[in-house]
Amino acid sequence: SQTIHQWPATLVQPVGSPLSLECTVEGTSNPNLYWYRQAAGRGLQLLFYSVGIGQISSEVPQNLSASRPQDRQFILSSKKLLLSDSGFYLCAWSVTRPPNTEAFFGQGTRLTVV
């Protein structure tokens, strides 16, 4: 069966510090991968998605970046965090062939920038 791992679960970082969140998927190959952010009490904002190694699409301009160095690994990074980067970050995956393209989410990383 497929599983998705995301870490760390919680993170407190000072403003201006770098960020690296990692997500890996097991039990499937060539998945679509996604990073979403959820501000407190708000909806899910799509940040990045990837359909293959090295292929990253950015949905919003910001100081975050994403990379996919391996088929089942997705990394979210920042060189300098802002207070507004605080939130609940969720990695997700889906199969690439329709129609069953439901997204499966990791348990999330709660990031607090102080």
Next chain:
Amino acid sequence: QQPVQSPQAVILREGEDAVINCSSSKALYSVHWYRQKHGEAPVFLMILLKGGEQKGHEKISASFNEKKQQSSLYLTASQLSYSGTYFCGTEGTGRRALTFGSGTRLQVQP
């Protein structure tokens, strides 16, 4: 573009019914529904593809009107376990990643 969900919040007594609506301004290929408990990751409920199909999951069902680009989630005889925030996610005909609405917070009381 983000789909619009309504209502933003609803409070029910156990056994009551609720309807959550989701509408989009763009042509849709599919609509997904997810439920998120506080502090947890969203969990997939169901997917509806264009063609106006209706799906069900226990006492939760949904419909998709592709002409109106709308979907509705129906919760019947609600249970305490139904509490949470419900999100619709839409997939455009260009088939990019899911775009989620702002969510509907549902609270079921005894």
